[in-house]
Amino acid sequence: MTVIEARALRKEFVVRVKAGVLRRESRVIAAVDGIDLTVSRGDMLGYIGPNGAGKSTTLKMLTGVLYPSSGVVRVCGFEPVPQRQALARRIGVVFGHRSQLWWDLPLRDSFALLRHIYAVPAADHAARLSRCRKLLDLDPFLDTPVRQLSLGQRMRGELTAALLHGPEVLFLDEPTIGLDLVSKQAVRSFLAGIGDAGDTTLVLTTHDLADIERLCRRLVVIDRGRIVHDGSLDELHARYGSRRRVVVDLDAPLVTPLALPDVSVESIEADGRRITYALEGGRTTAGELVRRLAELASIRDISVLEPAIEDVVARLYADRDRHGAGA
């Protein structure tokens, strides 16, 4: 079942720039430039892109707080802007750098207030809150005013607040930004649990690619307001030439260099006794490489490095900058 559908979604902003002593020119900037996106119930979607790519703008149009300049969008069957209040009952939103909690009130009071705002039956509210208290370990700071919470504690409160009304879609805008490693792990584990349950759709924007690797089955990459990749993480690796690496430590340097199809030497260290091979394409497997090496030299140690998503995305962004500079 489709829960999010966007067709040719576009958002333009008018920017006024100085063009003389007194004169100013207006320029139209397309923050989102014709996005087509379909998300099914239960999807865990990572929505990534460089700064200014249009991620948050898309999210704000999907949640109904920004008017699209053109295009069609439906979330949970609603048109987000004209039906924002009805839609708000069906979605949850967490912003890593904004708070939806009441600064002066204890978390417990904020949650009680949200129960009434969303008209959640008391039993449902109690069950959901109990689950969040257990999984996110909220009890030690449930009676602390929000202004006195640490960032990690506040984020756990934000997640709870977004889930208490049982949303069908959970939008997360950089939910782990600024968190320490332990808090990040706690948030990721919690979100993974929600995703695994399968009845809540997660849409996550982040710059922390570990979030994506841990949580998202599907990855959408946006660049300059346009979608440049929509598929799984593996498809992204394949498309942008991610390379597995095999690092071998030898007892003595190779006398004859190894020549195999789709294998290149990335680096040679320790006077030739440590060689890093990069595997591209599929014509030579890591196993075959090791077998051929063993025929040529005595191998002391081997390690296989899986491609890191950071490398792929860095390459993707670098391509964009090169093409942008040339444009």
Next chain:
Amino acid sequence: MRYLVYAVAGFRRYATYRQATLAAVFTNCVFGFLRSALLLAVAGASAGAVAGYDEQQLATFVWVGQGLIGVVSLWSPPELADRIRSGDVVADLLRPIDLVWQLLAMDLGRATFALMTRLVGPIVVGALAFDLFAPRRFSTYPLFACSLLLATVICFGCRYLVNAAAYWLLDARGPQIAWTLCNGVLGGLYFPLWFLPSGAALLIVVATPFPSIIQLPLDILVERGSPEQQVVLLSVQAVWAIVMLAVCREVQRRGERRLVLQGG
């Protein structure tokens, strides 16, 4: 029920800051003494009465007015404007409840707390130091209570509009300064408007919302005029309350179309 919960939250929010409340009451009282001295000197120079107010009524006008400042929250921080500028208003807009009503409900909760602290404080101090006017007609009390409620709603509307200018200007400091000037001069805070020529005063009372915040509730309380005139003043306030809320909702609707959420 949702709005009642919001009002309770507003009450609790402000009840948190007890020392700030105490400091505000103290400041209101200090200025109460200054204003009393000034207006009573004017009355003394005019054979004990000026513009239809005797000394008792003037002292009441000053001290209850000093308490009213807190109840209607004449000079509250531009919280909404800051949230619009920073983009935090997005969290408010993502709730299944109208933003104007949610903020009004919270403001009424705040006003209830202020009624019990900010209003009572200056009245007690004023009563100890001056001879205050006690209403002669029982009907004045419910009329004043209604007037107080309407004044709070109108003041909320004015502040809301000043803050909502941030949808267009991003920085609402200009409208904020204009609002501070208007509510003081045209609202009856610096001096009772009836000190002005009656035609000018009447025009300001009918054509602007500012007198409905301070001047009219105090005129009702000190029984300036007949019971019928009190009802007329209350009706003026009621009309302004309706107008302000209608304008607020329309401005909010248009403002959301202008909304540019800052910084991601």
